[in-house]
Amino acid sequence: MASITDLTLAELRDALREKKISAAETTDAYLGAIEKAGELNAFVTVTADNAREMAKASDDKLAKGDGGDLEGVPLGIKDLFCTEGVLTTAGSHILDGFKPVYESTVTANLWRDGAVCLGKLNMDEFAMGSSNETSFYGNVINPWRRKGDDTALTPGGSSGGSAASVAAHLCAAATGTDTGGSIRQPASLTATVGVKPTYGRCSRWGIVAFASSLDQAGPIARDVRDAAIMLKSMAGHDPKDSTSIDRPVPDYEAVLGASLKGLKIGIPKEYRLDGMPEEIEALWSQGADWLKDAGCEMVDVSLPMTKYALPVYYIVAPAEASSNLARYDGVKYGHRTKDFDDILSMYENTRAEGFGDEVKRRILIGTYVLSAGYYDAYYLRAQKVRKKIFDEFTDAFEKCDLLLTPSAPSAAFGLGEKTDDPVQMYLNDVFTVTGNLAGLPGASVPAGLDAQGLPLGLQLLARPFDEETLFKGMYALEQAAGFEARPENWWVG
Amino acid sequence: MAVDKETVRKVARLARIAEPEQRLEPLAAELNGILGWIEQLNEVDVEGIEAMASTVDVSLPMREDKLEEGYTGGGQPENVVANAPKTEDHFFVVPKVVE
Numbered sequence: 103m104a105s106i107t108d109l110t111l112a113e114l115r116d117a118l119r120e121k122k123i124s125a126a127e128t129t130d131a132y133l134g135a136i137e138k139a140g141e142l143n144a145f146v147t148v149t150a151d152n153a154r155e156m157a158k159a160s161d162d163k164l165a166k167g168d169g170g171d172l173e174g175v176p177l178g179i180k181d182l183f184c185t186e187g188v189l190t191t192a193g194s195h196i197l198d199g200f201k202p203v204y205e206s207t208v209t210a211n212l213w214r215d216g217a218v219c220l221g222k223l224n225m226d227e228f229a230m231g232s233s234n235e236t237s238f239y240g241n242v243i244n245p246w247r248r249k250g251d252d253t254a255l256t257p258g259g260s261s262g263g264s265a266a267s268v269a270a271h272l273c274a275a276a277t278g279t280d281t282g283g284s285i286r287q288p289a290s291l292t293a294t295v296g297v298k299p300t301y302g303r304c305s306r307w308g309i310v311a312f313a314s315s316l317d318q319a320g321p322i323a324r325d326v327r328d329a330a331i332m333l334k335s336m337a338g339h340d341p342k343d344s345t346s347i348d349r350p351v352p353d354y355e356a357v358l359g360a361s362l363k364g365l366k367i368g369i370p371k372e373y374r375l376d377g378m379p380e381e382i383e384a385l386w387s388q389g390a391d392w393l394k395d396a397g398c399e400m401v402d403v404s405l406p407m408t409k410y411a412l413p414v415y416y417i418v419a420p421a422e423a424s425s426n427l428a429r430y431d432g433v434k435y436g437h438r439t440k441d442f443d444d445i446l447s448m449y450e451n452t453r454a455e456g457f458g459d460e461v462k463r464r465i466l467i468g469t470y471v472l473s474a475g476y477y478d479a480y481y482l483r484a485q486k487v488r489k490k491i492f493d494e495f496t497d498a499f500e501k502c503d504l505l506l507t508p509s510a511p512s513a514a515f516g517l518g519e520k521t522d523d524p525v526q527m528y529l530n531d532v533f534t535v536t537g538n539l540a541g542l543p544g545a546s547v548p549a550g551l552d553a554q555g556l557p558l559g560l561q562l563l564a565r566p567f568d569e570e571t572l573f574k575g576m577y578a579l580e581q582a583a584g585f586e587a588r589p590e591n592w593w594v595g
Numbered sequence: 596m597a598v599d600k601e602t603v604r605k606v607a608r609l610a611r612i613a614e615p616e617q618r619l620e621p622l623a624a625e626l627n628g629i630l631g632w633i634e635q636l637n638e639v640d641v642e643g644i645e646a647m648a649s650t651v652d653v654s655l656p657m658r659e660d661k662l663e664e665g666y667t668g669g670g671q672p673e674n675v676v677a678n679a680p681k682t683e684d685h686f687f688v689v690p691k692v693v694e
Contacts, residue, residue, distance in 0.1 A: 203674040204666040302651050315649050341658060342667060345651045413633040424610060431611070433687050435678035445690045450613035462612055466622065467629060469610040470598065480633070485646035487639050492647060524625065525632050541650025566650070 106131040111175055111274040111328035112355075118164055118174040125164065125174030129157035129218055132176045136220065136272050141593045142243045144267040146181045147189050148221035156218040163216065172335055173216030178273035180264050181222040182229055183209045183319075184308040188219075192310040193227040193237040193260075196456025197436045206308025207340045208277060208319045215335045220273050223263030227458045228427065229284055229312045232530035234262025235521055236460040244292060244514050245270040245589040249555035252592070255514040258288030258530070264322045265292040269589060275323040275332050279309060281316045282415050283510075283534025286546040289322055290509035290559030293548040293585065295329045295576070296322045298534075300566045301541035302347035303333075305340030313422035314345075316415075316538040326547065326576045330354035333569065349567060357570045358577040363397035365571070368502030372408040373533060375511060381552045382508045389506055389549055389560040392582035393575065403498045403505070407491045411536045412528055414491065417471050417484035418539070423461075424468025430456060463524065488539050495540045499565045504575045507533050509546035509559035533561055543569045547576050548585045557587070598626045 106128050109117060117123050133150050153176065160174035184190050184202035191197045205213070213219070226236040233256040234242040244257040245266055257266040261278030265288035268276050278285040280298035289296025297320045304319040311317065321332030334355065339348040369390060374383065390400050432438035432452030439455050442448035457465070471480035498505065511532055520527045537544035543566070546559035560579060564572035598606075600619045603626065607614040614622060662669055672685035681688040 200678050203677050301649075341656070344655050345649065347651065347653070407639070410636055410639055413636050416629060416633055417636075428611075432680060433689055436680075438680035442690065445692050446611075447613070448690055449611040450608075453611055454613035457612065462614075463622075463625060463629075465610050465612065466603070466606050466626060470602070470606045470626065470630075473606065473609065482646050483636055483639075483641055485648060486641035486644040487636055489644050489647035490639065490641070492650065524629055539650075 107135050107271045110324050111331055114175055114274055115172065115331070119169060121164065125157040125160035125218065126154065128174060129153050129176050129220070132220055132273060138594045139270055139272055142245060142266050142270055143240050144224055144242050144263040144270070144272060145178070145221045146191055146193070146224050146239045146263070149188055149219055152188070153218050153220050160216050160218060170214065170216030171331065172212060174218060175216070175274050176218040176220045177212060178220050178223045178264060178267045178276040179209055180225055180261055180277050180279060182225060182279050182310045183277060184310070185209055185219065185222065188222065190222065190310070191239065192229070193225045193239060194456065194458070194461070195238040195437060196430045196453070200435045202308070204308060207305035207342060208309065208336045211338060212335055217335070223267055223276060225263055226260035227461050228310065228423070229260040229279055229281055230423070230460050230464055231259040232283070232287055232527055233517070233520065234259040235517060236458055238458060241517050242266045243593070245593060246292060246514055246556055247589065247592065253516050256291065256517055258291035258510070258514065260284040261288050261322060265289055265294050265296070268292070268294045268322050268324060270591070270593065275321055275328050277319060277336065278322045279317055279319050280538065281312050281419060282538055283531035285320045285322060286534045286544060286559070286561060287510045287530055289546040291514040291557065293557035293587065294322050294324060295326050295545065295547055296320065297329050297333055297545040298537060298543065299333060299337060299569055300543045302345050303337045303543070303567070303569070305338070305343040305346045307340055307342040311426040313419040314426060315422060316419060318538070326573065326580045327355060327358055329545070330358060330573050347567070352570050354569060354573045357574050360574050361397060362393065362574055362578050365398045365504065365575070366401050366502040367393050367398045368401050368403035368498055368505045370403050370405045370408065370498070370505055370507060372405050373507040375532065378511055379552070382511070382558060385550045385558050385560065386506070386508050389579060392579060393506065395582065396578040401502045403501055405494050405498060405536070407487065407494050408536060410487050411491055411539055412532060414484045414487045414539060415531070415535045416467070416528060417480050418488065420464040420468030421472050421481050422468070424465045424472065427461070427465055491536060492540045495536070495542060503564070503571055505563040507561045507563070509533060509561040513552045513554070513556035513558055537563050541566055543567070543572050545572055545576050547579045547583070549579060549583045550585070551587055598623050598630065
């Protein structure tokens with residue numbers, strides 16, 4: 103048998119059920135792998151003792167034959183999910199020492215199904231970033247490197263720790279969140295499978311809020327089946343989130359391998375960007391051919407509002423963030439400055455010390471676009487353009503069942519390469535952000551390598567709440583791509 | 596609608612973030628870079644389009660008006676102040692607000 107940490111989540115689940123291995127030895131194997139991978143900086147907190155206890159409880163359940171769907175499976179949790187009694191930082195200095203007294207609904211669902219928590223994963227501060235370079239806890243390093251070159255590359259962001267730890271086999275799978283592409287873009291850069299479900303599919307309760315009308319939790323996993331198993335456990339209606347939708351959660355794993363015959367795949371011509379690497383363009387055509395071979399019909403669709411999606415996002419998201427992040431005031435939790443004369447300077451200095459540059463920038467943008475005299479010109483206009491983007495997708499899905507696009511405009515880039523110009527960094531999310539604005543489910547699947555040996559992903563988008571068709575398409579892409587490359591484990595120290 | 600140093604000062608005050616004097620000019624330049632890029636939205640005809648705040652097309656659900664058990668229930672002041680930097684008898688302690 104392969105080493106425990108090289109088993110997929112599905113293989114691990116089955117091996118645990120058949121008692122070929124124990125949850126305790128599985129957890130120890132992962133804790134050992136994490137310990138050796140300090141250089142990747144994927145974890146903010148490792149909860150080793152807690153993990154061993156959970157694993158022991160899982161072994162008891164497995165012995166009695168009443169294990170849950172994820173019994174004994176060790177997971178990593180993005181540090182944006184509140185975990186009871188465990189430090190939760192959102193990658194920010196301002197949440198220093200914050201140990202929630204409650205558990206997020208999504209993580210509670212995973213523990214209900216028997217999963218084991220290995221710890222909390224590094225991320226861009228408050229999920230604001232596309233390269234994991236804004237974390238107070240330092241950069242996460244991508245396990246992938248260019249051929250014959252040891253330059254440290256970004257794993258993408260904001261779920262950079264999630265993507266890196268899944269790619270390096272430091273956990274069986276991980277949770278992520280996606281506000282503009284924060285699951286799909288890092289998945290693309292690390293050859294992992296990332297799914298952002300329909301807005302409302304997973305509860306946002308207990309997830310540190312960034313932009314509430316866009317934030318959605320989802321899995322990052324090694325393959326499509328693993329992602330399906332994870333999402334089934336994470337999803338579901340929650341009365342504590344008023345935007346969570348009361349619908350049955352399908353068994354996504356059950357649709358894998360179903361025929362795609364007659365399915366219509368839309369190819370949106372506006373996703374063909376000037377200056378896009380030829381390899382990405384070629385991979386995109388290859389993806390269309392794969393789906394054609396699987397029995398799908400290709401349809402040209404037009405989404406002319408696409409170019410406005412990122413500017414809309416950079417009004418809507420900072421506006422919502424400036425409001426959500428008003429709660430960090432040094433009174434209720436986290437960091438409080440020692441340098442103040444009165445309550446105003448306490449607020450101002452606490453926030454100046456606690457937030458990093460990108461978070462401050464976005465709060466200022468958000469405050470500006472919501473301020474008197476500018477609200478109509480920026481915020482209201484952005485919400486109207488958002489409606490046009492939404493309507494365009496609704497029309498496109500009259501003609502097709504899925505949309506196929508690249509996941510990200512480039513492969514993993516070097517740390518520090520794009521930090522000088524915020525707008526250049528924002529362009530990383532050009533293919534993913536539309537899915538958030540329209541609330542659509544979307545996923546990135548590893549599809550190929552570029553000339554430098556770095557992974558590239560393809561994205562599928564589906565109609566709201568049609569994750570089943572999404573998974574069907576993802577599985578077909580995965581089968582056709584036959585992607586088996588792995589990063590060399592240079593980080594094992 | 597270019598942002599100047601004084602606008603940054605005002606917005607930073609509204610956002611309750613202390614920005615040192617020497618940061619105001621660079622911040623104005625950064626914000627103008629982003630806002631300049633955002634202004635392409637002015638090309639879009641939004642006449643008669645309704646503003647969209649959420650993709651979820653449902654009215655807010657109402658729940659029964661009763662005390663919940665558990666995390667969202669009442670009667671747990673220790674939990675409410677558990678993470679506060681400074682507390683006294685289940686109160687948050689802040690600098691003097693009223694003279």
